[in-house]
Amino acid sequence: MLFRKIQSRIQQYLKSDPNKVLIVSGARQVGKTYIIRDIGGKLFRSYVEINLLEDSLGAGLFKNVRTVEDFYLALSMKAGNKMRDRKNTLIFLDEIQAYPHLLTLLKFLKQDNKYTYIASGSLLGVTLAESSSIPIGSIEVIQMYPLDFEEFLRANGFGDHALDELRQKFLARESLDEPIHLRLMDLLKKYLLVGGLPDAVNSYLKDKNIAKVRAIQREIHEYYGLDAAKYDGEHRLKIRRIFEMIPSLLENKKKRVVVQDIENKKGKRFSDYQDEFDYLISSGI
Numbered sequence: 001m002l003f004r005k006i007q008s009r010i011q012q013y014l015k016s017d018p019n020k021v022l023i024v025s026g027a028r029q030v031g032k033t034y035i036i037r038d039i040g041g042k043l044f045r046s047y048v049e050i051n052l053l054e055d056s057l058g059a060g061l062f063k064n065v066r067t068v069e070d071f072y073l074a075l076s077m078k079a080g081n082k083m084r085d086r087k088n089t090l091i092f093l094d095e096i097q098a099y100p101h102l103l104t105l106l107k108f109l110k111q112d113n114k115y116t117y118i119a120s121g122s123l124l125g126v127t128l129a130e131s132s133s134i135p136i137g138s139i140e141v142i143q144m145y146p147l148d149f150e151e152f153l154r155a156n157g158f159g160d161h162a163l164d165e166l167r168q169k170f171l172a173r174e175s176l177d178e179p180i181h182l183r184l185m186d187l188l189k190k191y192l193l194v195g196g197l198p199d200a201v202n203s204y205l206k207d208k209n210i211a212k213v214r215a216i217q218r219e220i221h222e223y224y225g226l227d228a229a230k231y232d233g234e235h236r237l238k239i240r241r242i243f244e245m246i247p248s249l250l251e252n253k254k255k256r257v258v259v260q261d262i263e264n265k266k267g268k269r270f271s272d273y274q275d276e277f278d279y280l281i282s283s284g285i
Contacts, residue, residue, distance in 0.1 A: 002198055003154045006144050007035055014043050014090065014116065018140070021106045021117045023096065025124040026144035027284040028227065029220050031198040032120040033094050035144075040118065044090040048079040052102070053095035062099055068108050089115045097121040103128075107138035123227060125282030143284070146196030149188065155201055156187055224285040238262060238276045243285070 006024070013022045024032045033049075041047045055062050061074040075091070076083065083089055096102055096119040109117055121127065124141070128134055147155065150163060158166075166184075169176060176184070193213070194204045200216045203209070228243040241262055249255055259268045270277075 001038060002031070002147065002201060003151060004031060004035055004144075004147070005151065006142065007039060009142060010036060010039050010118070011043070014039065014118065019110070020138055020140040021110050021119060023103075023124065023139055023141045024118070024120040024144050025141050025284065026120075026122065028122050028223050029197050029199060030144050030146050032122075032144050034198070036092055036094075036118055036120060040090045040092055044116070045088040046082050047090050047092070048075070048082050049092045049094060050075075050078055051094045053098040056098040062102065065099075065105065066101060068105070068112050071102075071105060071109065072114075083115070086113065086115050091115045091117050093117065093119040095121060097124050097127040100127050103134055103139070107135035110138055123283045123285075125284055126279060128282075147198065147201055148196060149191055152191045152194075152196060152201065153184075153187060155205060227283060227285055228280065235276055235279065238273060239279055242273070242276055242280060 010022070010024070024036060026032050037047075037049060040049075050062070052062060061077055062071070065071045065074050093102065106117065106119070109115075128141070153163065166176075175181075190204070193210060194200050195217065197217070197220055199220070200213050203212050203216055225240065225243060228239045242257070245257070245261070249257060257270075259270055259273060260266055262268065262273060
């Protein structure tokens with residue numbers, strides 16, 4: 001399992017008895033579901049995972065749930081005998097953005113205090129921005145990102161001691177021995193090629209095959225493009241166009257969006273695309 005810094009925060013939440021429900025937000029494929037499943041399955045005797053996106057596309061058990069009682073009924077139909085007492089049962093609501101009304105219900109589920117809850121969501125920033133009934137005082141949202149360089153170093157065999165030594169050298173502005181410097185530069189180049197998405201990192205660690213890594217990256221990039229097109233018709237094409245412009249913008253020295261290029265229309269201003277940029281930022285993609 002890849003080491004993720006966020007896992008200590010999730011463990012702390014699940015081992016305590018906080019007055020808020022933790023929601024892990026992040027783009028697709030950053031590892032939200034995997035890490036919650038791994039930690040939750042180890043800490044709780046009974047672990048119930050419900051993918052609400054799959055439910056919305058299939059049985060729709062939670063589609064019309066608006067009360068705590070209705071939630072428990074739908075939960076019993078899904079989980080069956082897995083539900084035990086609160087201390088031993090974790091309910092994981094995955095892809096909660098599929099049912100925004102359940103975000104509001106989390107407050108009342110927590111107040112009922114029957115089970116322990118945790119949730120995750122993609123495009124959650126968009127859902128939160130668009131909803132007017134989010135129970136702000138009853139949920140805590142933390143953001144999960146792809147692996148950073150330190151996590152990538154850990155995946156490549158660097159332990160706590162080595163990382164502490166590197167950190168001290170950096171803070172003291174001391175140079176590294178040449179072999180260590182060359183090793184770090186080599187891994188930095190690989191990190192820039194592989195990126196921090198767990199599937200891509202695991203593929204690289206297993207096969208050291210950049211072609212396979214690229215295939216995974218292309219697939220996830222396509223998923224992100226589909227997410228960028230989930231807005232309504234008026235904005236969809238502009239959002240997709242801005243998303244597709246990002247690689248070429250990163251290659252540009254100025255790294256600045258020329259708004260006239262979005263629709264090839266003169267006289268356009270950034271304010272004309274404020275909603276589209278806000279959507280992309282909130283979505284985390």
